Amino acid sequence: MFAFIFSNQILADTPSTHGDSEKGKEIATGVCAGCHNADGNSVIPNNPTLAGQHPEYITKQLMDFKVEGDSPAKRDSQVMVSMVAALSADDMQNIAAYYAQQKITPATTTNSDESLLEVGKRIYDGGNLENNVPACSSCHSPNGAGIPPHYPKLAGQHPAYTISQLDAFYRGGRTNDINHSMQKVVLRMSAQQIKAVAEYIATLH
Ligand code: HEC
Ligand code: HEC
The missing domain is CATH 1.10.760.10 (Cytochrome c-like domain)
Incomplete structure (x- = not known):
């Protein structure tokens, strides 16, 4: 129900889904792996798993972490704001394509309740x-x-x-x-x- 109301308004700025996953892999394994793991299956509970996530959503988040001019980033995170500073729009799409292709290892719930x-x-x-x-x-x-x-x-x-x-x-x-x-x-x-x-x-x- 909500989805219907919103979808028309937000379709306009859908990021493109075309990225080069080979180029994305270089950045992901070289820069991001320490926190998100090489294949995007983070082993640190506070860091999100990115494997298998939709590329459009990943690209949007990376763009939202970016500071443009004097305005603050749309999504705040000290770590991620500095991580995306050097990334171009192409880099972001390439990275998104790479993570989207990885297979998720679902989190193990420690909860037994x-x-x-x-x-x-x-x-x-x-x-x-x-x-x-x-x-x-x-x-x-x-x-x-x-x-x-x-x-x-x-x-x-x-x-x-x-x-x-x-x-x-x-x-x-x-x-x-x-x-x-x-x-x-x-x-x-x-x-x-x-x-x-x-x-x-x-x-x-
Ligand atoms: C009306 C549609 C809608 C409903 C209902 C909704 N969500 Fe969402 N949710 C969204 C959208 C859109 C986003 C992405 C926001 C963005 O672009 O950053 C989102 C993002 C999220 C995220 C962030 C994911 C991430 O990887 O950071 C979580 C967690 C989440 N939703 C959980 C829930 C839970 C739990 C419920 C039910 C209690 C729920 N959502 C109900 C639309 C919805
Ligand atoms: C020092 C650890 C660290 C490094 C390195 C790192 N990240 Fe993150 N990343 C995080 C944390 C923590 C969050 C959650 C931020 C928040 O709380 O909103 C996050 C969030 C994200 C998200 C949002 C996921 C979602 O579900 O909404 C994406 C996408 C992402 N990182 C991609 C990257 C990429 C691409 C790189 C390399 C260029 C990278 N990260 C490097 C720690 C890191």
Whole structure:
């Protein structure tokens, strides 16, 4: 439902999907691997796994980390803002093409609390009528594969990273979501619901 309202407005600035993955591989393995691993399967829970992510979403994020002139970056992260400073638009598309081709190794959930996962699944699949939380599946698809180009893949992501982003949308530290579609969602969620849904997302394949 939300997806329909937004899609017409955001189609205009869809980044192109054509990148040279061989050139992207050189940068990814040379510069980014220390934190995201050579194949984009980060082993550090706070760093996102990029393997298998849609190229349009990766390119958009890299562009959003970039500082242009005097205006601050659209997405704030000290580390990533400095990482993209030297990248050209072509570099970004090449890197995105490389990561998109890598196969994801889903995060292993250390969580063994079945009832927490059940709460997470309920919110993911059906939202929460009491607080008007929309179903995550309506934009990110039922299995977490996302809907390119605008709705990122979430399946198999590290819970710690997912929580950090939901938290950032909540507190306003991340505001690069077009039409604030994510901020509107998380403002209605409790910390416990955020944790539950993040743990559930890690189990999706
Ligand atoms: C020192 C560690 C480090 C290095 C090196 C690094 N990153 Fe990151 N990267 C991070 C962290 C931490 C985040 C999460 C930032 C946040 O909290 O928003 C991130 C986020 C990202 C995202 C956003 C992913 C998403 O799901 O939204 C992309 C894309 C990305 N990095 C690509 C790269 C590329 C390309 C390079 C190399 C040019 C690189 N990173 C180098 C630590 C690093
Ligand atoms: C109305 C559509 C919509 C709904 C509903 C929605 N999302 Fe999103 N979500 C988005 C969009 C669009 C983005 C990408 C924002 C951007 O471009 O940076 C996003 C990004 C995210 C990210 C960041 C991914 C990353 O790699 O950094 C997470 C995590 C996320 N959503 C989780 C959820 C969860 C959990 C729910 C359900 C409680 C949900 N979303 C519901 C549209 C939606």
